[in-house]
Amino acid sequence: MYILxxxxxxPTRYIVLGFGGIILLGTLLLRLPIxxxxxxxxxxxxxxxxxxxxxxxxxxxxxxxxxxxxxFGQGVMLVLVQLGGLGFVTLMSLVPFALHxxxxxxxxxxxxxxxxxxxxxxxxxxxxxxxxxxxxxxGLGAALLATRFVPIFGLGRGLWFSVFxxxxxxxxxxxxxxxGYSGPYSSLAAFRGDLLVMVTIMxxxxxxxxxxxxxxxxxxxxxxxxxxxxxxxVLGITVALIGLGTLxxxxxxxxxxxxxxxxxxxxxxxxxxxxxxxxxxAGYATFDQAGLRDSSAVLxxxxxxxxxxxxxxxxxxxxxxxxVLLLALRDGLRGREEVVFRHRTIPQRRVxxxxxxxLTVLLLFLTGSMALSLMDRVPFxxxxxxxxxxxxxxxxxxxxxxxxTVGSALLMVAxxxxxxxxxxxxxxxxxxxxxxEHKISYPATDVMIG
Numbered sequence: 001m002y003i004l005x006x007x008x009x010x011p012t013r014y015i016v017l018g019f020g021g022i023i024l025l026g027t028l029l030l031r032l033p034i035x036x037x038x039x040x041x042x043x044x045x046x047x048x049x050x051x052x053x054x055x056x057x058x059x060x061x062x063x064x065x066x067x068x069x070x071x072f073g074q075g076v077m078l079v080l081v082q083l084g085g086l087g088f089v090t091l092m093s094l095v096p097f098a099l100h101x102x103x104x105x106x107x108x109x110x111x112x113x114x115x116x117x118x119x120x121x122x123x124x125x126x127x128x129x130x131x132x133x134x135x136x137x138x139g140l141g142a143a144l145l146a147t148r149f150v151p152i153f154g155l156g157r158g159l160w161f162s163v164f165x166x167x168x169x170x171x172x173x174x175x176x177x178x179x180g181y182s183g184p185y186s187s188l189a190a191f192r193g194d195l196l197v198m199v200t201i202m203x204x205x206x207x208x209x210x211x212x213x214x215x216x217x218x219x220x221x222x223x224x225x226x227x228x229x230x231x232x233x234v235l236g237i238t239v240a241l242i243g244l245g246t247l248x249x250x251x252x253x254x255x256x257x258x259x260x261x262x263x264x265x266x267x268x269x270x271x272x273x274x275x276x277x278x279x280x281x282a283g284y285a286t287f288d289q290a291g292l293r294d295s296s297a298v299l300x301x302x303x304x305x306x307x308x309x310x311x312x313x314x315x316x317x318x319x320x321x322x323x324v325l326l327l328a329l330r331d332g333l334r335g336r337e338e339v340v341f342r343h344r345t346i347p348q349r350r351v352x353x354x355x356x357x358x359l360t361v362l363l364l365f366l367t368g369s370m371a372l373s374l375m376d377r378v379p380f381x382x383x384x385x386x387x388x389x390x391x392x393x394x395x396x397x398x399x400x401x402x403x404x405t406v407g408s409a410l411l412m413v414a415x416x417x418x419x420x421x422x423x424x425x426x427x428x429x430x431x432x433x434x435x436x437e438h439k440i441s442y443p444a445t446d447v448m449i450g
Contacts, residue, residue, distance in 0.1 A: 019055060019084070019421045026051030026080045035073030042068070045409055052413045054080035056420035057313060059174025059283030059395020060386075062402055062409065066179035071160070077175060078164055084420065085171025085208070085313035086134060129219065130212040134170065137207055141166035144200045148191075153181075169204035171313045174283020174395030185402065188274075192286035193267050198274055205282040206242075209308030210234060229344055230320065234309045237319040238280075241303065245276030248299055258291025279303040281314040283395020289385070290398040297381050297398075304392035305365065315393030315420050317361055324354040365391055368415050375408050376400065386412070391419035 030047040033039050046062050050069075053060050054077045065074065142162040149165075150158030161177055168175045174187075182190035191197040217231040224232070249272035253260040260268040271286050278284045279300050292300065307316010328339050328351050339346040365387055373383035382398045389396050390412045404412065 016421055019417070022080065022083055023048070023051045023055045023417075026055060026076060029076045030069075030073055032072075035070055035076065036068060037070055045406060049409055049413055050077065051080060052416050053395070054173065054175065055084040056393050056416045057081055057084045057171050057173045057281070057315065058390060058393045058416045058420070059168075060390060060397060060401050060412065060416070061175070061185075062404070064179035064184040065175050066177040066181075067184055074164065074177065078167055081168055081171050081173040081175065085167075085173065086130070126212055126216050129216055133212075133215055137204060138163075138166045138170050141170060141200055141204045145197065148194065148196055165201070166204060169201045169282065169284070170208040172205060172208055172281045172283070172308065172315070172393070174278070176284065185397075185399075187285040189286050192263065192271050192274075195270070198270060198286075201282075201284060202274060202277045205277055205280065205284075206238070209280055209282075209312050209314035210238065211309040211312035214309065229342060233320050233323050233341075237323050238309070241280070241306065241319070242273070242276050245279065245299065245303055246273045249275050249296060252293055252296045252299075256291065256293060259287045259296075262287075275300075276303070279394060279396065281307045281316055281392055281394050283389070285396050288399070289396050290382075292398075294381060297385055300396070301384055301388040304388040304394045304396075305361065307392050307394075315391075317358060321354045321357060324351060325358055328355070361391065364415070364418065368411065371411060372408055375411070376403075376405055387415060390415040393420050 027044070027047045029035065030050055031041055031044065033041050036042050042063075049060075049062050052058075063069075065077065069077065142159075145162040145166055146159055149161045152158065153161055164175070164177055167173070176187050178186055178188070178190060188197070188201065211234060214231045214234050217228050221227045221231075227235075246269070249260070250269060253272065254268060255261045260271055263271060274284075274286055280303060289297075289300075305317055306322050307318060308314020309319045310321075324339065324346060327341050327346065331339050338348075339351050365384070368387040368391070369380060369384040372378070372387055373380045376383070378400055382400055385396075385398050386400055388394070393416065401412070
């Protein structure tokens, strides 16, 4: 197996420059007068913010997508979402696949790095299945949504809405085109009682957030017992987060007239489930997030920071990262030096990687939240909600994004980029770095903890 730690290739720099180039190109295309309904060039800040949000599959917007952007502008955003969700390296592999050309070692290494894999063994098979599975899931989702949208919006517009929202949901983008139908920034509020739309969108979000490794493992194993430990952790943590989140939102928001309380009784569990699913980096909403109670807002922030799973279209710290941290906490409280799960020891290096990533994200999150609260004079919980939504590439908002000042908007652009590209680069760096050892052994000392 070839490991990605090659001096001739810097996957981290390649990923950062690649995403940056896509954002720059998207900004220029959205700046064109043909991209806006008023026929005027959209301000640079709005174009940059929108291109970053789309490429980083976040979903936060300064202007309503349907009311401001023409089909051309919406198409640009959709391409950016697809590129950002799957990774541009993965999509670029379509060319050699289509031409039946052999994929060289350097290309395989780039594919592996974009999918956060530690080696190139089997990477072509994984990428091929990822592309096939993606287009199959998005096509099926669009077909199901078309049965609802075509009767409402007509054939052409209904099909476009179906494709747009299917891709956006699968890639965990969260962009919507319902501003002209149910009001600006309304997201999926008009369909919160539509079982077909809600279940289809949730299924796309969950499948897209599981990760391509889990897909491959499910395809090979086809039963729970034969699955790898990583896949079992992903599936178990995903079910637990969705289930516990649904239960909490039902209890906390059941009688809240600003959220679930205004809905018929049968819709409340469905929308609590949707809230728990969409906070895993999807960004769709069926009610005003500003109406959440503080306890629900805090849980929402936690779920957004956790995000989806590695090698998926989702962002965040990732499910298994949090799982490793909880296992380390459990074993630490028991006085154990090793982290063990299902009779397997998790390497101490992986535990340290998880802690390093979590502490880095936490520090950035707290700093960004305080800065946003100070610059825009908004309550800290609202600022923290917005920052978590940007860093976790989620896209839900308490309503303050469209009114952000220039400084705050640029801060959110940086946080969205770091949340998507920064965490990916961190993960690649963890996989490709060599074990650092001190050349000099120093005498041990003891310090007091607690």
